[in-house]
Amino acid sequence: MRVFVTGIEGYIGVLLVPLLMERGHDVTGLDTGYYRDGWLYSDRKELPQFPKLINADLRCITASDLIGFDAVIHLAELSNDPLGQNSPATTFKINHRGSVDLAAKAKQVDVRRFVYTSSCSVYGLGAAEPLDETGSVNPQTAYAQCKVLVERDVGAMADAGFSPVFLRNATAYGASPRMRFDIVLNNLAGLAWTVKQIAMTSDGTPWRPLVHVQDICTAITCALEAPAAAVHNQIFNVGHNADNYRVREIAEIVADTFPGCQLSFGRSSPDNRSYRVSFDKIHRQLPGFRCAWDARKGAEQLRQVFERIAMTKDTFAFRAFTRLTQLEYLIKTNQIDAEFFWNF
């Protein structure tokens, strides 16, 4: 298939592209390069070729840029909750409007499939029972509200010629050259390696489903390649039932994996997001999907990467590996404006 992938240079995108190319797809990517300064390690020497890259903002794409593509995979958004809370207006412009406009333009030029990376954070504050795709959503942040709005607005565009599919990913973890240390397991692993100490201020009781970044890539590929009848205008939670963890358990798994790491917990939890999620549907209905990873295996993968590159504290703390810090730096140094367009 001819596939247009946005966010090609992000944490998920850099792993997804080689997978798509290995599977014979012809990939064109879009990215504005906010995190281009950060590259943790190189594993891509064997890549037969680099994909075509359009170095531009999502909001500047026209329908004619999308002519001739069979599918769009859309990853390019401001990618976490704190980011959205700091700049809610810009978050709505990129994550909600930018995504809906992209889907409308794709539909206009007969792109047949639109794979959207939504998030389990739409569940926000969950009930005691695991939530499935039919349950109500309860977004707690601008980021999660945008995910809900995109699902609603792009879902309304579905028709016989246009099949959107919505992947509500659990929180990702695992190694990627375009690393993120602002997501829970990766962050704890970085602390365990660099200072051998995880001192949590919270009690770690909230539930947080996790999924390995490679398993997200598998889900995206399956959603791209499935017959339309299996995925047309469907929402899938992406993860595995066994990978609903309490934050406390995630910390324990990481501390076990990094010898000599001290672990302690506090009493409070400023972050009230907590949800357990059912992943039955994706295993039942999305052809070819299964998770190959769990948190323990992912923590071990990170330990091996950190050992291989002799990761230092400075590397762990480098701004480009924490999305919010990098964008704050780009604003402070006048490289991007208040709406996150490049100034030069």
Ligand SMILES: NC(=O)c1ccc[n+]([C@@H]2O[C@H](COP(=O)([O-])OP(=O)(O)OC[C@H]3O[C@@H](n4cnc5c(N)ncnc54)[C@H](O)[C@@H]3O)[C@@H](O)[C@H]2O)c1
């Ligand atoms: N990583 C997770 O835990 C997770 C979980 C659920 C959903 N998701 C979703 O998956 C998608 C990708 O996540 P990620 O972790 O790879 O994020 P990321 O921040 O690493 O990558 C996003 C990429 O999109 C680009 N981008 C952002 N805004 C853009 C714009 N306006 N124009 C062009 N490019 C732009 C960035 O430069 C970056 O390379 C996001 O939509 C995110 O919300 C991620």
